[in-house]
Amino acid sequence: MNAARSMTALLVAFLLAVGTTLAAETGTALKADDLKAEPFRDAKKVGSLTAGDNVEILKKQGGWFQVKSPKGSGWVHMLSIRRGEARKGSGEIAGVLGLASGRAGTGSVVATTGIRGLSEEELKAAKYNETELKKVESLAATEAEARRFAAEGKLVARKVEYLSAPKATKGER
Amino acid sequence: MVSMIKKALFFSTLLLWCSGATHAADSWQDLRKAIEQKGQKGAGSGQHQPNPGGGLDLGVLRTLTGFSQQEEVAIGRQAAGNILGAAPLVKDDKLQKYVNRVGRWIASQSERSDLDWHFGVIETNDLNAFAAPGGYVFVTKGLYRSLQSESELAGVLAHEVGHVIKKHHLKILQQSRVVDMGSKVLTQKVGENEHIKNLIGNGAEIFARSLDKNAEFEADRIAVIVAARAGYDPFGLPTVLQDIGHVAKDDSRVSLLFKTHPHPDDRLAQLGEAIGDRLDGLKGQTLENRFYRIKP
Numbered sequence: 001m002n003a004a005r006s007m008t009a010l011l012v013a014f015l016l017a018v019g020t021t022l023a024a025e026t027g028t029a030l031k032a033d034d035l036k037a038e039p040f041r042d043a044k045k046v047g048s049l050t051a052g053d054n055v056e057i058l059k060k061q062g063g064w065f066q067v068k069s070p071k072g073s074g075w076v077h078m079l080s081i082r083r084g085e086a087r088k089g090s091g092e093i094a095g096v097l098g099l100a101s102g103r104a105g106t107g108s109v110v111a112t113t114g115i116r117g118l119s120e121e122e123l124k125a126a127k128y129n130e131t132e133l134k135k136v137e138s139l140a141a142t143e144a145e146a147r148r149f150a151a152e153g154k155l156v157a158r159k160v161e162y163l164s165a166p167k168a169t170k171g172e173r
Numbered sequence: 174m175v176s177m178i179k180k181a182l183f184f185s186t187l188l189l190w191c192s193g194a195t196h197a198a199d200s201w202q203d204l205r206k207a208i209e210q211k212g213q214k215g216a217g218s219g220q221h222q223p224n225p226g227g228g229l230d231l232g233v234l235r236t237l238t239g240f241s242q243q244e245e246v247a248i249g250r251q252a253a254g255n256i257l258g259a260a261p262l263v264k265d266d267k268l269q270k271y272v273n274r275v276g277r278w279i280a281s282q283s284e285r286s287d288l289d290w291h292f293g294v295i296e297t298n299d300l301n302a303f304a305a306p307g308g309y310v311f312v313t314k315g316l317y318r319s320l321q322s323e324s325e326l327a328g329v330l331a332h333e334v335g336h337v338i339k340k341h342h343l344k345i346l347q348q349s350r351v352v353d354m355g356s357k358v359l360t361q362k363v364g365e366n367e368h369i370k371n372l373i374g375n376g377a378e379i380f381a382r383s384l385d386k387n388a389e390f391e392a393d394r395i396a397v398i399v400a401a402r403a404g405y406d407p408f409g410l411p412t413v414l415q416d417i418g419h420v421a422k423d424d425s426r427v428s429l430l431f432k433t434h435p436h437p438d439d440r441l442a443q444l445g446e447a448i449g450d451r452l453d454g455l456k457g458q459t460l461e462n463r464f465y466r467i468k469p
């Protein structure tokens with residue numbers, strides 16, 4: 001009984017420790033942006049970040065991160081933040097492990113042995129596989145099936161216009 | 174290294190451009206005829222019949238890219254079969270069916286809902302996704318495993334759908350076709366499959382080629398919008414890009430992806446600029462709970 005209880009306490013302590021570690025994902029502001037009281041553009045401004053500021057990412061919601069920084073806490077657009085360390089990574093997808101919004105631990109890509117990657121040479125040497133192609137084609141979903149599936153997930157289609165290219169790269173189309 | 178690749182790309186593009194379209198016409202007619210014959214024999218799945226009147230659609234398509242939809246599907250089918258030769262489907266029908274439902278719903282929000290869309294997860298630990306002309310889209314198991322929600326999957330598929338609807342690969346093929354003309358391969362009277370094979374190149378090489386980086390940025394912009402139209406949180410793809418940005422450049426699982434795409438950070442920056450405040454207040458479903466997880 002007591003043993004069970006102390007085991008539970010230990011487990012809780014462990015989970016708490018893990019939770020803290022996971023929540024402590026860091027990031028850097030890519031550009032100057034406002035910190036908002038809530039995750040939308042019209043929300044009250046509660047502070048501001050300048051490019052290069054370090055932040056701690058607490059939570060994700062839609063396109064927004066809730067962050068803590070020496071300049072204050074608030075919500076900032078996710079595209080203004082680069083998660084984790086700079087480009088030189090350690091080889092792990094560190095960021096995936098990070099966010100406290102239910103992403104805990106499940107995201108690490110485990111490199112299993114036995115299956116090789118797709119190198120350019122392997123792609124070039126690839127031989128047409130009709131059997132697998134037929135299989136793909138047999139697994140297709142009809143438009144109606146997809147619509148039912150969307151409804152089950154409460155996905156509601158809506159009208160949204162395409163984005164145009166940012167000015168600097170215009171003329172590409 | 175990157176600048177070397179860029180330079181090489183620039184020169185090869187230049188070369189393709191300079192080769193001009195002088196010999197293109199006859200051989201091209203050959204190929205088209207061959208594919209049309211193939212289509213009439215009923216090869217391929219649900220291909221669209223040739224437009225008997227040569228009406229506006231086909232006319233417009235040809236003006237834009239030189240390929241009819243039927244040709245496009247025949248080419249895509251060959252390319253898809255080739256990549257499956259390199260990496261077969263993950264043997265999990267539930268997974269494949271799930272990905273097809275998400276993908277089909279995404280594709281239905283695009284202007285090419287009429288294509289017969291096919292999606293698949295292929296057996297490799299690489300982190301990548303591929304689109305072949307005509308609506309064949311593949312995600313690697315490595316990338317799939319790194320995803321956390323249906324909206325992230327939707328974002329990845331929507332990027333590939335973007336390539337298909339904008340015919341980015343077809344445009345590359347059209348350029349290489351011009352080079353092929355010089356090699357007389359297409360002018361020889363060979364079977365229709367040979368024509369398509371010659372066009373695509375060795376195996377699934379087409380998937381190892383880089384598209385113009387603006388084509389990648391364009392597909393990213395399309396992806397967030399199409400995902401939003403489908404009712405998803407539009408930030409699925411940006412989330413995936415942020416994750417991929419963390420993988421070390423020398424990790425072999427991303428070598429092909431990083432070789433053929435701009436760095437995720439650059440893609441995010443471009444996307445951020447394009448989005449601005451356009452998607453503010455556009456909420457959507459992330460569907461973490463429904464997301465199908467591959468058994469370990």
